[in-house]
Structure formats: structure tokens, C-alpha cells
Amino acid sequence: MTYKHLIPPAPHLEPITEEMVKNIELKVEVESLKQELQERQEQLDNALTTAGLTNQNEVEVQRRCEERQQEIRHKQEILETKVQLLQEIQSPSAVWP
Template sequence: MFNGYRTISQHLNDLKKENFSLKLRIYFLEERFQQKFEDSSSENVHRRNIELKVEVESLKQELQERQEQTTAEGLTNQNEVEVQRRCEERQQEIGHMQEILETKIQLLQEEAQLARSEAEKMAYLADSESQRCLALERRMMMEMQGGNESLSVMAQHEEMAKKDR
């Protein structure tokens, strides 16, 4: 696409140059034509002078156009370099943020694992304490009551303990 634009632009510039050259030529020919009536002996000098003036003006215009084109290309190259530099900076920032996030994820996973093991430990301790309390309660009941009555109460407490679990 850029080459197509450049070709069209170059063709347009060539046409502008040719148009400018023709206008200058007409101007100088009209000038010469007027002078011809005044002085017809210097016809060759005038023609050569006109041609040189046209050539000088055409070269000036071509030089200006090339300077403008060079400046535009320089700006385009600078913009491309700047865009590339910014892209690389963003890639580095993204990589750094990704490393930070991966570290945070790992720390959170470790904390979650510690919390799970702590919860399991607490559940085990609570279960052990519950069983110890039930055993003490049975023992107390047996000591307080004798024989058959204590067995029926113990059976009731065991059933309640099973329901609680």
C-alpha cells in the first residue's frame, strides 16, 4: 500500500514539475516574443536564456520536493523507532507484572495449604476432646450409679454422641 501511494505521489510530483516547467516556458516565450519585436538579432541568446531559466526553476522545485520527502521519511522512521521502543517497554512491564503475580499466587497457595492443615489439626483436636469428655462422662455416670441403671444411661449417651458426630 505504501509503495502504491509513493508511486502515485511520485507521478503527481512529476506532473506538477512538468506543469510548472511549461508555465515558465510560456512566460519566458511570451517575454521573448515581446522582445523579438523590439530586438530580433538576439533570438538565440533569448531562447537559451529562457531554457536556462526554466531549467533553474525546475531544479529549484525538484530540490525543494526532495527535501520535503526526505524530511517526511525521516519523521516516519523516527516514529517507527519510537513505537518499537514503547512496545518493548510494555513487553518488559508485562513480563515483570506476570512474575509478581505468579509469586503472589504461589504464596497464597502456600497460605491456603497451611490453613487447611491447621483446620484439620483443630478438627482432630476437637474430636479428641469430645471423645475424652464423653469417656469422662461415662465414667462419672458409672461411679454415681450402680449396675443396670448406669448401663442404660451410658447407652443413651453413646447414642447421643453418635448423633452429634
């Protein structure tokens, strides 16, 4: 594609050569590629941020799950102790005052 016909020659400037047009085309292409690279980098950054948040969420869910398991174990121990005390009170060998 040539842009030579779009640029009118100036009387006091040298004529536009094919190399000049090619140079301009290449500069436009480079700028377009820079923009595309920047957009892709932003997409990658967003994806990494999202993945990081997902990992943080997963860690948080795991932490909460472990906390709940500890709470359940603690409550289970309390209930087992209560059951043991009730069994001792109900056993025939228990001494009543």
C-alpha cells in the same frame, strides 16, 4: 519561436541577430530549468524529511512496545509470585501459628 519582432531596433545599437535571439531564448530556458530543479529539490527534501519522521515514529512505536512488554513481564512476575505465596499459604504443609 523568435522574439525579434518584440524588440525594436535602436538607432545607435547594432541590429539584433538570430544568434542573439537564440541566446536569449536559451537563457530563458536555463532559468526555467533552474527553477524546476529547485522545486524538485524542495519536493525531494520534503519527502526525505517525511520519510525521516516516519522512521522516527516507527522507532518510537517500537520503543514504546518494548517498554510495555517489559512492564507486562514485570507484572506477570509479580502475579506469579503472589500466586505462589497464596498456594504456600493454602497448602496443608503450611504451618499456622
